Amino acid sequence: MEVINEQFIDIKCIKATQPIGQMFIGVIDSEDLEKITYADVRRLSEGSENREVEDYIGIQRKLDTKRAKNEIGKYVNLVDATFPNSIILSISSENAKYIENEGVLRILYKDDIAKVLDGQHRIAGFEHYNQSRGTFELIVTIYIDMELEDQAIVFATINKEQRNVSGSLVTDLFAFAESRSPQKTGHNIARALNNKEGSPFYNKIKILGNADSSSETITQSTFVESLLKYITKDKQSDRDFYRRNKEKKHAKLEYVDPKEADRLFLRNIFIDDETDIKIAQIIWNYFWAVQQKWPIAWNEPANNNILNKSTGFIALMRFFKLAYLSFNKRDEVITKEEFKSIFDLIDLEENDFNRQKYVPGGIGQSALYNDLKTQSGL
Structure with missing residues (x-):
């Protein structure tokens, strides 16, 4: 009492x-x-x-x-x-x-x-x-x-598990982290690419998942989760490692197991480059090539256009692994022109990226990924 x-x-x-x-x-x-x-x-x-x-x-x-x-x-x-x-x-x-x-x-x-x-x-x-x-x-x-x-973490954990709060908001809360983590890296890169003029993602990412601007077509959670699958297989364990070792300036995670080197092809860069600039530059260069290939479809927020929405973005992120690994330049930054050389092989036109050809969701994502893979020969 x-x-x-x-x-x-x-x-x-x-x-x-x-x-x-x-x-x-x-x-x-x-x-x-x-x-x-x-x-x-x-x-x-x-x-x-x-x-x-x-x-x-x-x-x-x-x-x-x-x-x-x-x-x-x-x-x-x-x-x-x-x-x-x-x-x-x-x-x-x-x-x-x-x-x-x-x-x-x-x-x-x-x-x-x-x-x-x-x-x-x-x-x-x-x-x-x-x-x-x-x-x-x-x-x-x-x-x-x-x-x-x-x-922030308590708020995120409670609401993510119990009330289906926007995944983008949960992601955004990891910005508080003083120590390094895959989540924070994802957040930093999403914000940097969204805020930087000239970026292929300039004002395209819904940082809080509830923005009203019609130009913002990709949620932060979709962006981050698509990126993190190439960095970590256990983001919570990685975050825990950095939290436990935050006083040790030179503490590092173990480099990727060679057996998983293709699946986690960005992991070693994440471990070595604590500024996240290198991964951000790779993503920038890749989507610059996308933007150059299909400028209207990438920039146009029309409802029937799927390229710059989750269906197109997730398919492009799946294809990103094939594109990056095709150059056999592990842990290096692939240039804009190198990525462009791959998209030059693809015959898809601007008006192909519609909901009728690529149905929103998993089916459309797989169909677009398969077309990119087949036409590029990767």
Whole structure:
């Protein structure tokens, strides 16, 4: 039971230790939880100059006020309302202290001291709770002094697994990582190619997966996942290696097993080139050749055009492996002209890249890949 002592609230907690660090699991009254997180939840819908995680990477975690009021706000007042899942919070040690011998987490009772990593809609719904119905307690999991990177990873993990949040948003959150990882490499390259004038991907990648611009035709998650399959077979293990060895400046992953050298043909470059420039240049050169071969189909965002959308892009990324390996120049940058020499062999015309010939999805991707392979002779 929570007891408010002047400016503090005491929560009986169980302390748990996991690889990411310690967490405190407890129960808090919904009214008290709304108090300490209220401003944080509201700023998700109203905007603020102090959104920390959101501002840092340019995301906007919007609060659906209609859902909070019409769905959750009504639900919390039902006779059998329940929220069995934990709400996840991050609080600074300046505002919270664990009293070991009492098993109590003492939290400053003040607006906006708890960062909501998961559960903002549930909390906002309690603005509409009828307090005359009595106490409504909620389960909370609290992290103390959690770094921005870890906040991002927890948010990404929870939402990726539970609510089908945009894969591009999840990818974007890896930008927080202080240590190297395949995910961060994918993110860096996607952003660099999207932002650089003259790039074949200039303003083409939907960095957050929810952009409104008609020129953005490829989601960041599609871009990154298509790239990472040539860099790693276990991106989580690679990330874990760098995290565990981040204090060791010269720590390196093992080079690719020769048996997998064709499948993971970018892995050794990833390991050696910590700036990611080399891989980015290879991708740039390859898609420059695509753009030169089919400038209208690559640049035109029309609905019936598939070349610059996921169907065409995934097929081109599959063909990318054949094109790169055909030069037998392992771990080197293949030039624009070298890639162009391959596309010069292909007879497909601009108007071939339509939904009728290449049906959106796996069937169309395979059909286009096979046509590229056959016509190029690779």
